[in-house]
Amino acid sequence: MxxxxxxxxxxxxxxxxxxxxxxxxxxxxxxxxxxxxxxxxxxxEGYIERRIAVLNRGRMGVPTTLFALIKTAHHADGWIEQFKKVIADIPEIVEAHRLTGTYDYILKLVLPSVEHYDVIYKQIVRRIELFDVSASISMERMKEGLELPAGYAR
Missing domain, CATH: 1.10.10.10 (Winged helix-like DNA-binding domain superfamily/Winged helix DNA-binding domain)
Structure with missing residues (x-):
């Protein structure tokens, strides 16, 4: 406690x-x-997993944030494992979540420019079959952080 x-x-x-x-x-x-x-x-006890340095995205050359929403016709374990391997190999994908609702997955990408999304898109679709991909460009980061609320810890 x-x-x-x-x-x-x-x-x-x-x-x-x-x-x-x-x-x-x-x-x-x-x-x-x-x-x-x-x-x-x-x-x-596992409350602290690791200590990291948070890098400045502008200085690192990846100021653009893009969210890719993915639908797939495949839901078998083998496909999911292959998808995990594909996205793990792409450093521009900084977060990935499996979703409920209309889309199956959302990927958060950090990119040097909007145009660079096509490079990443091609890397993904060459390695795994997707049904539909829709991308949204973040116009403004209104809140961002890694800080978790501590009041819920058990």
Whole structure:
């Protein structure tokens, strides 16, 4: 069970995992060693999967976001596994979700330009059969982040 300090530590680490343990300890009113032990416990218990650096998309040359909505006529396990392998090999696809409703999958792509979508589209359809693909270009990122709410943690 997580207490308020654990939840605050998780929020702080999500915002900036590079904060020194001494700064985190001060913010949650713990000694440095107690704070360090809590962080280690949170990692061991699987609350913290990894610590990453979030890169600037403009500086990385991929400022364009595009969402591809996919329909397929195939729903067998073998097709799904092949689809997972196809999209895993394409670094521009940063998220993929299986959906309920009209479309079967949605892919989030980060691209250097809208025109580059055709390159990715061809990479996919050369390797796997799709029924329908519809793409939408994001005009503005209104909210983006990796930060999860900590209040639901068990």
């Amino acid at each position: 997580l207490d308020d300090r654990d939840q605050k530590l998780l929020l702080l680490l999500q915002r900036d995992a590079s904060l020194p343990v001494s700064a985190l300890a001060e913010k949650v009113a713990l000694s440095v060693s107690a704070c360090s032990r809590r962080i280690q416990r949170l990692e061991e």
